[in-house]
Amino acid sequence: MTDTSTDRFDFALLQSSNERTERRNRRLLSWLLGLVLLAAASIVALVLYLQTFEREEAERQRVADGQWLERMVRFHLRRLEEDLLALAYHARERQTRQGSVTDLPAPDPLRGGTLYHQPDVLLQHGWVPWDSSAAPMAKALRADAALDPENAAALAVMQDTARGLRRPSYAGPLLDAQGQRTDRLWLSVPLFERGLFVGTYVASLSLDQALKAAVPAWFMQNHRLERVDDQVVWANDETPSPRPRDGSYYAQLELPGTQIALYVDALKTRTPWLPRLFFGVALLFLLGMLGAVLALWRDIVKRQRVERELQAQVALRQAMENAVTTGLRAWDMEGRLLYVNPSFCRLVGYSAQELVGRSAPLPYWPANQSDELELVHRELMAQGTEAQGVEVQFQHRNGYLIDVLVHEAPLRNAEGEALGWMSSVLDISERKRAERLAQQQQEQLESLGRLVVVGEVASTLAHELNQPLGALSGFANGLLNRLQGGRIGLDEMPPVVDRMAKLADKAGRIIQRVNAFARRREMTREPLELRSYLLRVLKPTQRERQVRWQWDLGRIEAWVDADPGLLEHAVRNVSSNAVEWAMRATQGSDRAPTVRVALVRSPQQQSVAEVGISVGDSGPGVSDAQREHIFSAFHSGKEGGMGMGLAICRSVIEAHHGRIEVGIDPVLGGACFILWLPLVAPVTT
Template sequence: MKKIAFSIWQLKPVKWLRRIRGFKLVYTPLIAIVLFTVVMGVIMGTLQLQEKSQQEAALFRELSFAKQRIQLRFANNTDVLQSIGRDYVSAGDSAKLKENAIIQAENLLQSNHEMAQIVWINETNQRQWRIPADNLKTDWFNKVNNAGAINQALRKTLELSTATNRPAFSQFIALEVPSDEVISKEIRNVFWQTVPQISGNEIKGMVAVLYTTQGMLEMIPGELKGQYRFTLITDDDKVLAISSDKNTPKRAFSNQTSLDIGVLSPNLSLRIDTYPPATNLTFRMLIGVVLGLSAFVVWSLWSVLKQMQVRQEAEANLRAETNFRSAMENSTPVGIRAHDMNKAITYVNPAFCEMTGWTATELIGQNPPFAFWPEGKRDELTEKMNKALKTALSQEKKIGIEGSILHRNGSIIQTRTFISPLINENGKQTGWVTSLIDISEPKKIREELAASQERFVTVLEGLDAAVSVVSNETGELLFANRFYRERFGNSAKGHFELAGGNIVQNTMQELTEGSADLTPGIPPSSLYQESESEEIQLLDESTGTSKWYEVRRRFVPWVDGQLAQLLIATDITIRIEADDLARQQDERMQFASRLTTMGEMASSLAHELNQPLAAISNYCMGVAKRLQGNLDPTLQKDILPALEKASDQAHRAGTIIQRIRGFVKRSEPQRKSCDISEIINDAVGLVEIEAHRHRLSISSHIAENLPMVDLDPVLILQVLVNLLKNSLDSVREVYPLSSRWSAPPVKISADLDTSTFPAMLRIQVTDTGAGIADSVIERMFEPFFSTKNDGMGMGLNICRSIIESHQGRLWAKNQMDTEQTKLSGCTFTILLPLESPGSKSNI
């Protein structure tokens, strides 16, 4: 019994020693953490009190500095105002000296934003001048609601200065200004300062300055206003001005001081508020860190205790895992790694360590993104891994992810990773197993093939020709380069349009059926021969213009072994247009040659016809002179005017021929001041004979009081006669002879066109014929172009040349009927300048 008891007592100290050792192991760090927390709390509290004291001292210092700035500014302003008043009073009657004093006042006002207005008041209390005279601020001072209060405050301040013989300030004046005005905040509260000018104990005048309370805050430096908010308040805590509308925190520091800006100044206080919160964020973060560290240590101690309880079990599992890993390492050359349910790496084999260059110790425990992933692809690989892990359980086939691994030496290895669930012996998933295969070489080969194909496609995309391939069996567009897609879209429609339509498609199908009958192994070489180039014209639907293409096509075997048609179309529109332009140039050269020939003929005709026409005119005048006084008065009244008219027409014909000759020689019109109504009446008189012969009529409408115009009357008369004849011919074609009595007359009118500057003379000839076709109206003024069988095509060309030689314009415009369904005539319009230009251009 004694031995047994001895052994029991001998074991108790060992048990107690273990308990004490466990107590030290667990509670000693906990007591140390508590003591550390208490000490840190005391230190933090002391630092907070010290920081608060420093902030309050800095706040008082900045407030005192701002107060000194404002007081110093007002003292300087008072001295400058006294100097300006002294100069103005001492100037006497010198206007220049007074003007210099006013200029000094203007400079003072411009350099001090707190001043809104400066006024000079003489010894009789009359305002002699003020600056600024008129601006956005002074307009509100003169409003009915504000002028009374401002003037009353100024009058009281003047009385106070007069009584004390020293500068005085008025009470604060609240103005009525809408809040939406730009300067509403700036001039909301104002007050006066008067500075008397004393000479020989007499006040010779006063300088009155209107200050704004908001402007007083402009005296404070901007860097202070950025850190603090300054407010001007009265004794009854009424806010007069504030430096910022931004609210300060509830726990912000604040201080206030009385602002004495002068001897006789109203009571005014300056308050300063801090923007940052009173509590330092760093202090809170330190407290949070201390508490967090303490909690973390407590949790760590608790975790250690828990780990101690399962240590034996963990050692057994570790031995099993070690055997399992050894088997895997010795059985596979593929890189393998295992993950737990939290995606952390739990195992890597030597092959995987060789791929990454990292040791197993460094890799185990890493979470995605892993250190062996390239820096620029970590987000992409993390997303791929998460997606693969979600779908790994639902798919029987292993998931393959193509990625890359960054070796520790800096080299990149391209890999394909297969992921599958890791199931234990109880059928429960404990993580995932990933196997990696190095695919650097196969991928390099694929990339080279892709690059080669990309270069080939880039060359085709850069061609300025449409390249397209269409399946011979289905008619599907197999390939189209950039030029084809821009012109014809992504369908095979443009291919068949270039190839000749559906006929070519049917031909392709027949060739396919015919190729099936050929002997196997013998290529149908006749199918692959390139066709001759063809020029195809297509309409561009986007622009509405025609495009010309040079098309070459052939049949080729496609990559899948099927027969396909290759087509190459080159845009040759520019070349076709150049050929057309060359033909047009040839035609113009022919026209020029014909014009030259016509000019030579006109010159010869003018020379040959002048003498017969002169003889006719002389004979008519001679017959008229011999008949005068020898005929019966009644016969003389009928015969003599006819002979005179015949002579005038012969003279006119000779003048026209001279004008044509001058036109051929490129001479200037013989201008003179003319009445356009006379020229129009002469033209109507000349054409009316032919009009009556065809049972047609002409009506003229001439505006009243038209000015005289500088022009060549003979040439203008020639133009009007030509246009009237053309209009009569147009009406004759529409109305048959039996119904011409109901045809509307051909109208000729003259008025002023005031839509242009300067105004121009407008002459219009309007008919009710069939109008002019669009194709004709574009070329009707070209030489040798005529729609008449017996016409030479020179009439309208000469008319336009005559009008343009007068610096005018001539054009034609069709008219539509009331229902806007068909043409109902044409109007020729002439615009002529009222005055002859200084520089005249030749015909």
């Protein structure tokens, strides 16, 4: 592991302490500590206030719940009294109409309240006229009074109270035969007509069932109710308990004729979250203050160190900017110069005061390139430069031009907002001069190369034009001899002349192709289907040569992108050589010369799919020594040959991004030349 501590610059050499700043920071820290102590005292006071507030809030909630329960139970009992009064009117009307009490039919149903319709609340109820003791409900009253003297006294008080005060009255809870207190009550609702008492409507009800029906379930889930009657306590969960502790609400039901009351205890104390939330916020604030003080202290120490390092870095960077040879400049978003370093000033010959604040056109722009540089300047301000930069020309104050390479990068602030652009300007005048010198030397080399090409062209023309011009000369001499001997008629002359014209046209095309190839003109490429193309190109050769041709072109179409003329030149050259060597090898023997033409595909593992035009013959083949120089110019294996045919073929195939190979034909045993060309997508016609 290498130690990188020695690679960093020791900024302590350029730093200096500031005692005044440290004293100011210590005073600030003292004020912050005092603020934290004040906040702590406030928290203690808030805790004391929170305890008092929670007690008062719990008491207020207890009283509110108890008062709500009182109102709710009283409301339902008052509604039951009204329901019974309505039944009393109904019973009195039927009594008046029928004249009998014992034979009264059941009362009609009415829209009663919750206690009237709740099962098991009303145990029995009915009408008792003032002058009849034979009514069923009168017998029920006498039966309960006979169970215990206390019951008799309570029922008598109920009847007297209802008749004397003209208001509903209650009796109970009653005792059973064993003297045990039950939850049964009697309710008497008197009825008066024209100021005279005519009877009462009485009902026996279960107090516990009435409380269960009147008090909502959600209230019962959060509270515990204990009934108090005659100093005996009964809980709503049927579990006896001693006298309620302090903190229970004593709810008076205020039922005339009874002393029934309820003790209400909250099972789930409602936590006052708001004060505790304030307390939690204050506590978090205190902890945050302590953390902030610690962080501030660390930040002050770190800031002092960073400030000293920053001052040292600024001094170091200022020295680096003064020593660097690359020009630096900064722009704002409106295109005004914000900064230039001394190297840039030396590059263009202007001072920083003359350049800062200027916008386009700038004084170092050449006058004849102002419009072009204006466009470049707008593009740089819009999108900057790519990795390779932009090459432009500046004009020195003394008037000479300078070739520069400009790179632009966004200039952003600490929040990442774009403020403008930062440019580096590199003087490449020497490099440009070296490139121009190299270009001149390259042009001289190309001139020498063209002289060599002229020799190749001359040799190629002699090689290619030998056959068509010889045939043309033979046809002309033969035609002239037959004309002089009178052995040809006018009707036989057009085919001969047409053949001569075709040979002349062929010679002209050869000259054009060789000339275009020598000048390296742009090839005219087009998609070619090789099967049909080879059959068309090699058909004349097959007709002229008395050789046996074998074709293995396959059934699948193979398309290439090639210049038809140049590819025809290469294919015919290779096939002509194959025919010539096949015929030369079979002279004086019964074996027929054979040429084999096939299409082969490249292996699938190659990255580029290729198709090969394979031309093999039954000749002697190519030795290993000849293979090394067979494609070299002016090298020929034939007597009298110029050695340019295969060299030109290789140049043509390589111009099509292909390659040419030579080997042994696996079928005929002679030479085999394969012209490899890249495959292209089929063309749909």
